[in-house]
Amino acid sequence: MHPHINVHLLASRVAPKSFAGRTVVVIDVLRATTTIAAAVAAGVEEVIPCGEVEEARSWKQRDPRVLLGGERGGLPIEGFDLGNSPLEYTPERLAGRRLVFTTTNGTQAMLRCRQAGRVLLGAFVNLEALVQAVAGDPTIELLCAGRLGAISREDSLLAGAIVDRFQLRSPSTTISDEAALARDAWQAVSTRVKNGVSLAKTLRDGAAGRNLAAIGLDRDIYAAAQIDAVRVVPELDVARWWIRPMR
Numbered sequence: 265m266h267p268h269i270n271v272h273l274l275a276s277r278v279a280p281k282s283f284a285g286r287t288v289v290v291i292d293v294l295r296a297t298t299t300i301a302a303a304v305a306a307g308v309e310e311v312i313p314c315g316e317v318e319e320a321r322s323w324k325q326r327d328p329r330v331l332l333g334g335e336r337g338g339l340p341i342e343g344f345d346l347g348n349s350p351l352e353y354t355p356e357r358l359a360g361r362r363l364v365f366t367t368t369n370g371t372q373a374m375l376r377c378r379q380a381g382r383v384l385l386g387a388f389v390n391l392e393a394l395v396q397a398v399a400g401d402p403t404i405e406l407l408c409a410g411r412l413g414a415i416s417r418e419d420s421l422l423a424g425a426i427v428d429r430f431q432l433r434s435p436s437t438t439i440s441d442e443a444a445l446a447r448d449a450w451q452a453v454s455t456r457v458k459n460g461v462s463l464a465k466t467l468r469d470g471a472a473g474r475n476l477a478a479i480g481l482d483r484d485i486y487a488a489a490q491i492d493a494v495r496v497v498p499e500l501d502v503a504r505w506w507i508r509p510m511r
């Protein structure tokens with residue numbers, strides 16, 4: 265059987281039961297999945313995604329050793345140890361630690377995957393490692409977090425880049441119309457990148473990128489645009505509800 269890829273450009277539109285038993289890749293380029301990839305590359309013990317700020321705080325009340333990370337409105341949350349900048353997630357701060365993490369869109373997309381068989385996290389920074397990780401799966405669901413209920417440019421582009429690389433390896437792969445749209449958009453951007461327009465500039469032009477630039481976080485956009493900067497694939501274990509490096 266030929267592999268098949270579905271792309272879901274907006275997580276909030278997807279019924280969680282449609283993922284039952286399937287392989288899902290959650291995508292939130294700016295910045296949740298980029299930051300978690302950085303945390304995993306930095307040697308975090310595990311990341312526990314949670315939907316609400318108060319839920320994260322209650323983890324810390326139970327165990328003061330956990331680190332709290334994430335954002336609301338792009339900004340660090342009061343009393344948290346870390347914001348949502350991938351650059352903060354260094355081995356010095358993260359190695360061997362447990363991180364409880366909550367963001368506006370990315371962790372919400374993860375919560376939609378409770379019924380999935382396998383959940384991996386994708387970003388431009390781990391594109392190749394991710395494509396290799398899903399190479400044997402018959403059906404792959406690429407779930408774009410989007411932003412505040414709207415499709416986001418950078419998540420759609422990464423989904424397209426995954427489809428593009430996957431089809432280069434396995435030309436017989438079949439894809440949904442949303443996957444074809446995302447791939448066509450990525451191919452247009454990729455041509456511009458080859459002609460010298462940086463990927464970071466394209467990411468900055470989307471709504472999430474403009475928001476980050478407005479709050480002085482251009483450097484995070486640049487960090488998120490570093491294709492294949494890390495070799496890790498974070499995996500969300502839905503039974504234990506933690507993220508660790510894929511085994």
Ligand code: MLT
Binds near residue numbers: 295
């Ligand atoms: C999110 O999950 O909503 C994002 O990562 C937002 C952000 O980084 O500002």
